Amino acid sequence: MLGLMNQQILLASRPRGVATLENFRLVETSVPTPAAGQVLVRHRWLSIDPYMRGRMSAAKSYAAPQPLDAVMIGQTAGVVVESRCSRWKVGDEVVGMGGWQQYAVVDGEDRQGLRKVDTSRVPLSAFLGAVGMPGVTAWYGLNKIIEVKPGQTVLVGAAAGAVGSVVGQLARVRGARAVGIAGGPEKCAWVTETLGFEACIDHRDHADVRSLAAALKLACPDGIDGNFENVGGKVLDAALTVMNPFGRVALCGMIAGYEGEAIPLTLARLILQSRLRIEGFIVTEHPEVWPEALRELADLIVDGRLRYRESIAVGLAQAPTALLGMLTGANFGKQLVSLE
Amino acid sequence: MLGLMNQQILLASRPRGVATLENFRLVETSVPTPAAGQVLVRHRWLSIDPYMRGRMSAAKSYAAPQPLDAVMIGQTAGVVVESRCSRWKVGDEVVGMGGWQQYAVVDGEDRQGLRKVDTSRVPLSAFLGAVGMPGVTAWYGLNKIIEVKPGQTVLVGAAAGAVGSVVGQLARVRGARAVGIAGGPEKCAWVTETLGFEACIDHRDHADVRSLAAALKLACPDGIDGNFENVGGKVLDAALTVMNPFGRVALCGMIAGYEGEAIPLTLARLILQSRLRIEGFIVTEHPEVWPEALRELADLIVDGRLRYRESIAVGLAQAPTALLGMLTGANFGKQLVSLE
Numbered sequence: 001m002l003g004l005m006n007q008q009i010l011l012a013s014r015p016r017g018v019a020t021l022e023n024f025r026l027v028e029t030s031v032p033t034p035a036a037g038q039v040l041v042r043h044r045w046l047s048i049d050p051y052m053r054g055r056m057s058a059a060k061s062y063a064a065p066q067p068l069d070a071v072m073i074g075q076t077a078g079v080v081v082e083s084r085c086s087r088w089k090v091g092d093e094v095v096g097m098g099g100w101q102q103y104a105v106v107d108g109e110d111r112q113g114l115r116k117v118d119t120s121r122v123p124l125s126a127f128l129g130a131v132g133m134p135g136v137t138a139w140y141g142l143n144k145i146i147e148v149k150p151g152q153t154v155l156v157g158a159a160a161g162a163v164g165s166v167v168g169q170l171a172r173v174r175g176a177r178a179v180g181i182a183g184g185p186e187k188c189a190w191v192t193e194t195l196g197f198e199a200c201i202d203h204r205d206h207a208d209v210r211s212l213a214a215a216l217k218l219a220c221p222d223g224i225d226g227n228f229e230n231v232g233g234k235v236l237d238a239a240l241t242v243m244n245p246f247g248r249v250a251l252c253g254m255i256a257g258y259e260g261e262a263i264p265l266t267l268a269r270l271i272l273q274s275r276l277r278i279e280g281f282i283v284t285e286h287p288e289v290w291p292e293a294l295r296e297l298a299d300l301i302v303d304g305r306l307r308y309r310e311s312i313a314v315g316l317a318q319a320p321t322a323l324l325g326m327l328t329g330a331n332f333g334k335q336l337v338s339l340e
Numbered sequence: 341m342l343g344l345m346n347q348q349i350l351l352a353s354r355p356r357g358v359a360t361l362e363n364f365r366l367v368e369t370s371v372p373t374p375a376a377g378q379v380l381v382r383h384r385w386l387s388i389d390p391y392m393r394g395r396m397s398a399a400k401s402y403a404a405p406q407p408l409d410a411v412m413i414g415q416t417a418g419v420v421v422e423s424r425c426s427r428w429k430v431g432d433e434v435v436g437m438g439g440w441q442q443y444a445v446v447d448g449e450d451r452q453g454l455r456k457v458d459t460s461r462v463p464l465s466a467f468l469g470a471v472g473m474p475g476v477t478a479w480y481g482l483n484k485i486i487e488v489k490p491g492q493t494v495l496v497g498a499a500a501g502a503v504g505s506v507v508g509q510l511a512r513v514r515g516a517r518a519v520g521i522a523g524g525p526e527k528c529a530w531v532t533e534t535l536g537f538e539a540c541i542d543h544r545d546h547a548d549v550r551s552l553a554a555a556l557k558l559a560c561p562d563g564i565d566g567n568f569e570n571v572g573g574k575v576l577d578a579a580l581t582v583m584n585p586f587g588r589v590a591l592c593g594m595i596a597g598y599e600g601e602a603i604p605l606t607l608a609r610l611i612l613q614s615r616l617r618i619e620g621f622i623v624t625e626h627p628e629v630w631p632e633a634l635r636e637l638a639d640l641i642v643d644g645r646l647r648y649r650e651s652i653a654v655g656l657a658q659a660p661t662a663l664l665g666m667l668t669g670a671n672f673g674k675q676l677v678s679l680e
Contacts, residue, residue: 061613062585232608245402251612268572268605272591272620273401280612 649673
C-alpha cells in the first residue's frame with residue numbers, strides 16, 4: 001500500500017498511579033508491505049479492555065508488560081486488504097491482535113494470529129465483544145468455575161460492561177437468577193429492563209462495605225451461589241458476606257486495583273466460614289472452550305436471547321481517552337474505537 | 341454408676357478479645373444412668389482442637405456457637421462402661437463427641453454418635469489425631485483440594501501441629517516435596533529431621549510478610565504448587581507471593597484470627613495474577629472420604645511412614661489451659677487431655 005500512512009499509538013511512558021493521556025503518543029509511519037506468507041489487515045475496530053491497564057505497568061503479572069515506544073497491544077477486527085498467503089484472500093473479515101494502529105501486517109500461517117469471522121449473522125464489532133474475548137470470559141467463568149445450576153443466584157459486577165452483561169444473560173439462559181452491580185441509574189435500568197437481570201444495585205449509592213452488603217442481602221433473598229467478580233476490593237468483601245455455603249467466586253478482574261491501589265480482601269475469614277471456592281482465571285489460557293462458547297454466544301444473539309451494547313469512540317486518536325474512561329466506568333457496554 | 345461423680349467443664353462466658361481461664365467453669369454432677377438404648381462411656385482422652393475457639397464466640401460461623409453454661413464441645417476417646425444397647429458391649433473402645441467431661445451418656449443407635457476403634461494396631465489416643473479428624477483433614481485438603489502430584493512443592497503451615505504434620509508426610513508419600521512453617525527451632529528440627537520435610541521455616545524469625553516471603557522463596561526454589569493453609573493473615577499473604585500459576589490453597593483454618601483479630605488478605609490480586617484456586621473446607625462435611633482416609637492413615641502409621649507426636653495435659657481441669665496454650669502455639673503435635 002505504497003504511499004499510504006499508518007497511524008499508530010505507542011506507549012510513551014508508564015503511569016505513576018493513575019494513567020493519563022501523557023502516557024501515550026500518536027505517530028505516523030508508512031503502511032508496511034507484506035512479505036511472502038504475510039497479509040495486510042486494515043483495522044475497522046479496536047477493542048478497549050481493562051487488562052490493557054495492567055500491561056501498561058512494569059509490575060509482575062501473568063503477562064509481560066507492554067514494551068515502551070511500541071504499538072499498544074489490543075484485539076482488532078478488520079479486513080484483509082492485501083494477501084501473500086494462500087490461506088487468506090482480500091476481503092476476508094478477521095479478528096486478531098493488531099494493536100492500536102490502522103494497519104497491521106500479520107503472518108498468515110500463524111494459527112494464533114488471525115481468525116476469520118462470519119458477519120452474515122452478527123456484525124463485525126461483536127466479535128470483539130459478546131462473541132469475542134469478553135463473551136468467552138463470561139462463558140468460561142460461569143460454566144467452568146461457578147458451574148451455575150438452575151435456581152441459583154449469580155451476582156455480576158460491572159453488569160453493564162462487555163463481560164458482565166453476558167454473564168447475567170447466560171445465567172438466565174441456564175435457569176439461574178442474575179443480580180447485577182453497576183454505576184448509575186441509567187446502567188442499572190438497562191441491566192434489569194433490557195437484559196432481564198432480577199435486580200441491579202447502583203454502587204454509587206453505597207459508600208462502604210456494610211451499606212453495599214445490606215443492599216445485596218435485599219436483592220438476593222436466597223443468598224449468592226456464584227459471584228462473577230471483576231471489581232475486587234470492597235465489592236468483593238460485600239459479596240462474600242452474602243454468599244451461601246459452598247459458593248463459587250470466578251475472579252476475572254480486579255478493576256478496583258488497576259491503578260496500583262492496594263485492594264485487600266478484608267473478610268478473608270468468610271472463605272473458610274462459608275467454605276467458598278475462589279478461582280482466578282485468564283480466558284486465553286483455555287482455548288479448548290472457545291469454539292463451543294463462540295457457537296453458543298452467536299446462536300443466542302441470533303435468537304435475540306443475548307443483547308449487547310457498544311460505546312464507540314471515533315478515530316484512532318481517541319483510543320487513549322476511551323481506555324482511561326473505561327477504567328472509571330464511563331463506558332456503557334463494550335468499549336470500541338471505530339476506525340472508519 | 342450410682343454414687344460416682346462426673347466432673348465437667350462448662351463455657352461460663354464468651355471471650356471479649358483473647359480467651360481466658362475465666363471463660364470456663366469446672367462443676368461436678370452425678371454420673372448419669374443410661375436409659376434403654378443408651379450407653380455410658382468413660383472418657384480416657386479429650387481432643388483439644390483450634391475450632392473450639394470459634395465455637396466459644398457468638399459470631400456467625402459455619403457451626404452454631406457452643407451454648408453458655410453447657411459442657412464444652414469436643415471429640416473424646418474412651419471405653420463403654422455400661423450398655424443398654426445391643427450394638428455395644430462393656431469394654432468397647434470408642435471415639436465420639438462426648439465433650440469436656442469424664443463420662444457421657446450416648447444414644448447407642450445414633451450412627452453419628454460413637455465409632456468403635458481397633459487399638460490392636462494404633463493406640464486409642466491416635467484416633468483423636470493422626471487417625472482421627474486432624475488426619476482426615478490433612479488427607480482431604482491434600483488429595484481433594486490441592487490434588488497433589490509427584491514432584492510438586494506443598495507448603496504446610498503449623499507444620500508441627502496435628503494436621504500439618506500429617507499433611508507434609510502424606511505429601512511425601514505422594515512423591516511431593518513438603519516445606520513447613522512452625523514456631524521455634526525445636527519444632528522446625530522435628531519437622532525436618534523426624535518427619536522428613538525438605539525444610540521448615542521458623543516464623544518467629546520473620547516479623548513481616550516481606551521477610552517471610554523471602555524465606556519461602558529460598559526454601560521453595562521451584563515455587564509453591566499447593567498451600568495447606570491453617571494460619572491465615574500474613575502467612576497466607578507471604579505464601580501467595582511464592583505460589584506458582586494454577587496453584588491451589590486448601591484453607592482449613594485461620595488460627596491467626598481466632599481471637600477476633602481482623603485478618604485481611606492484603607495481596608488478593610495475586611489470586612488473579614497467578615490464577616490460583618482458594619477453597620475453604622470443613623472435613624466433617626465430607627463423610628464419604630473418611631473410611632478410605634482412615635484406612636490409609638492407619639496403614640501408614642503401622643508401616644512407620646507416618647509419625648506423630650502428642651502434647652498431653654493431665655486431668656480434666658487442665659483442658660482450658662491446654663486449649664489456650666494451643667492457640668498460641670504452646671503445643672507440640674496433637675494436644676490431648678488425659679483423664680487417667
